[in-house]
Amino acid sequence: MSQVIVVTSGKGGVGKTTSAAAIAAGLAMKGKKVCVIDFDVGLRNLDLIMGVERRVVFDFINVINDGIRLNQALIKDKRVEGLYILPTSQTRDKDALSREGVEKVIEELRQDFDYVICDSPAGIEKGAYMALYFADEAIVVTNPEVSSVRDSDRILGILNSKSRRAEKGESPMKQHLLLTRYDLDRVARGEMLKLEDVVEILSIPVLGVIPQDDMVLQCSNLGLPVVLEPKSIAGQAYMDAVRRLMGETVELRFTTPPKKSFVNWLLRRTA
Amino acid sequence: MRLKDLFALFRAPSRSEGSASAAKQRLQVILAVERPLTRGQPDFLPLMQREILEVIRKYVPIDERKIKVEVEREADMSLLAVSIELPNAALSRAI
Ligand SMILES: Nc1ncnc2c1ncn2[C@@H]1O[C@H](COP(=O)(O)OP(=O)(O)OP(=O)(O)O)[C@@H](O)[C@H]1O
Ligand SMILES: [Mg+2]
Numbered sequence: 001m002s003q004v005i006v007v008t009s010g011k012g013g014v015g016k017t018t019s020a021a022a023i024a025a026g027l028a029m030k031g032k033k034v035c036v037i038d039f040d041v042g043l044r045n046l047d048l049i050m051g052v053e054r055r056v057v058f059d060f061i062n063v064i065n066d067g068i069r070l071n072q073a074l075i076k077d078k079r080v081e082g083l084y085i086l087p088t089s090q091t092r093d094k095d096a097l098s099r100e101g102v103e104k105v106i107e108e109l110r111q112d113f114d115y116v117i118c119d120s121p122a123g124i125e126k127g128a129y130m131a132l133y134f135a136d137e138a139i140v141v142t143n144p145e146v147s148s149v150r151d152s153d154r155i156l157g158i159l160n161s162k163s164r165r166a167e168k169g170e171s172p173m174k175q176h177l178l179l180t181r182y183d184l185d186r187v188a189r190g191e192m193l194k195l196e197d198v199v200e201i202l203s204i205p206v207l208g209v210i211p212q213d214d215m216v217l218q219c220s221n222l223g224l225p226v227v228l229e230p231k232s233i234a235g236q237a238y239m240d241a242v243r244r245l246m247g248e249t250v251e252l253r254f255t256t257p258p259k260k261s262f263v264n265w266l267l268r269r270t271a
Numbered sequence: 272m273r274l275k276d277l278f279a280l281f282r283a284p285s286r287s288e289g290s291a292s293a294a295k296q297r298l299q300v301i302l303a304v305e306r307p308l309t310r311g312q313p314d315f316l317p318l319m320q321r322e323i324l325e326v327i328r329k330y331v332p333i334d335e336r337k338i339k340v341e342v343e344r345e346a347d348m349s350l351l352a353v354s355i356e357l358p359n360a361a362l363s364r365a366i
Contacts, residue, residue: 146294153302157310169318190291197295201302 002110005117005245006135007178008159010151012122014143015180018216018226020119021049022235023139025225026242028083032114035074037105038088039131040121041096047087050077051223061089064101070108079228084113094127106134124158133164137174139207143181144193149201152177156202176207178241183212184257195255208241210234211254323353331357 007020017040024036037060038046047053052075062068063086070086077083086105089096109116120131132138138159142152156175160166165173179198186192195209213234219226226235227242233254240250320340327333337356 146298149298150301150305153306154309157306161310169321187291190289193291193294197291201295201298 002113003115003137004106004110004135005115005137005139006120006132007117007139007141008120008128008132008155009122009141009148010124010128010155011143011148014141014148015210015216016122016141017045017049017119018220019139019141019178019180019210019238020117021046021225022227022238023242023245024115024117025050025077025080025083026227026239027115027117027245028077028080029227029239030242030246031082032246033082033084033112034115034117035084035086035109035113036117036119037086037109038119039097039127040119041088041092041094041127042090043121044088044090046085046119047075048223049220050085050225052077052085052087053223056087059087059089060105061092061096063105064098065096070105094121094125094130097126097130099130099133102130103134124154129158129162132159133162135163135173136165137176139176139178140202140204141178141180142198142202144179144183144187144195144198146193149193149198152202156204175204176245177202177204178207178210180210181212182209182255184254188257195252206252207244208237209252209255210237210241327355333357 005023007016007023009016017038020036024034028034036046036050038044039060040046041061044059047056055075058068058073060073063070063073073086075085075087077085086109106116118131118135121127132155138155140152140155140159142148159173159175163173165171177199179195182195183192187194195206199206211233213226213232215229215232216226216234219229219232219235226232227238229235237254240253243250320338323340324333324335324338327338333355339352339354341352
């Protein structure tokens with residue numbers, strides 16, 4: 001059965017696109033057939049993060065409005081088998097997303113893919129609504145910081161009332177917390193909300209905790225989903241989250257700072 | 272109690288030390304205010320509406336579109352209002 005999952009947050013810049021790319025690539029590495037869709041019409045970025053920006057010919061908006069076939073717009077990833085990207089338009093705006101058009105594309109993708117991952121734009125306007133409306137599950141990307149937690153709470157309210165599932169009175173959408181850019185040192189010093197605090201406030205189950213990691217920037221420079229860089233701790237944490245999404249029980253890692261011992265320091269220096 | 276701990280008691284918490292717990296407290300307060308407004312209608316409403324409809328249909332024929340379920344929120348109470356429009360004929364037969 002095909003799962004449609006929205007990656008959303010309300011607040012901008014918290015790591016939605018990074019997460020959508022990493023989770024889509026991770027699921028494909030686990031043998032699933034995955035399509036990741038960019039819903040950020042006019043500000044497309046997923047193509048860059050996935051490293052396929054020079055291969056975009058047609059996009060999601062062309063499929064909805066201009067009679068282009070889906071398989072003319074889908075870009076097949078060259079690194080991971082079973083991974084496909086549906087880029088969005090950089091020149092049109094979010095009004096080009098009609099509900100019927102989005103529904104048709106998603107239903108067609110459901111026939112062919114195990115997972116359809118929707119990378120939502122920030123905000124609570126049309127693009128964000130369209131990204132979440134048809135979803136079966138939601139990954140709520142949150143940073144340990146007051147405005148991000150408040151916006152996540154707002155998005156949870158919207159998922160529960162404005163999605164297709166809610167409107168049709170079907171079983172509620174499954175919701176997962178993905179706490180990203182978790183700075184272990186600052187949490188340890190009591191300067192940043194810790195996982196337990198965020199869980200207590202939002203009260204949804206945790207899919208993963210992704211540490212703040214400089215390699216995320218390096219990977220985005222290279223157009224590499226971060227799970228393809230085995231040295232990255234964020235990449236490893238995303239892989240754990242992927243396994244949880246597939247139903248495995250995986251213990252949380254990277255939630256306490258590594259011991260600052262001399263041996264560890266040496267190990268890191270020589271790694 | 273050691274002397275150091277005694278000093279700690281009287282020292283104002285440094286900004287960085289306590290700021291995460293301040294963040295948590297402020298969030299809990301603001302969300303308690305905002306949730307009733309932003310969460311709008313509770314999620315069970317559409318389902319409840321359908322079930323109410325089914326019960327009433329057992330007794331009188333009604334049109335799905337003639338039932339309205341609403342929640343109104345005021346400062347210290349909420350009002351759940353269910354209004355159902357019945358065709359005249361249906362009611363006179365039923366009573
Ligand atoms: N775990 C991490 N460690 C370090 N930097 C990160 C991490 N996750 C994301 N970032 C950085 O945060 C920035 C924003 O990430 P991203 O573009 O994924 O956010 P977004 O939520 O999609 O933003 P927008 O709302 O604009 O779509 C990027 O510069 C990215 O490299
Ligand atoms: Mg983004």
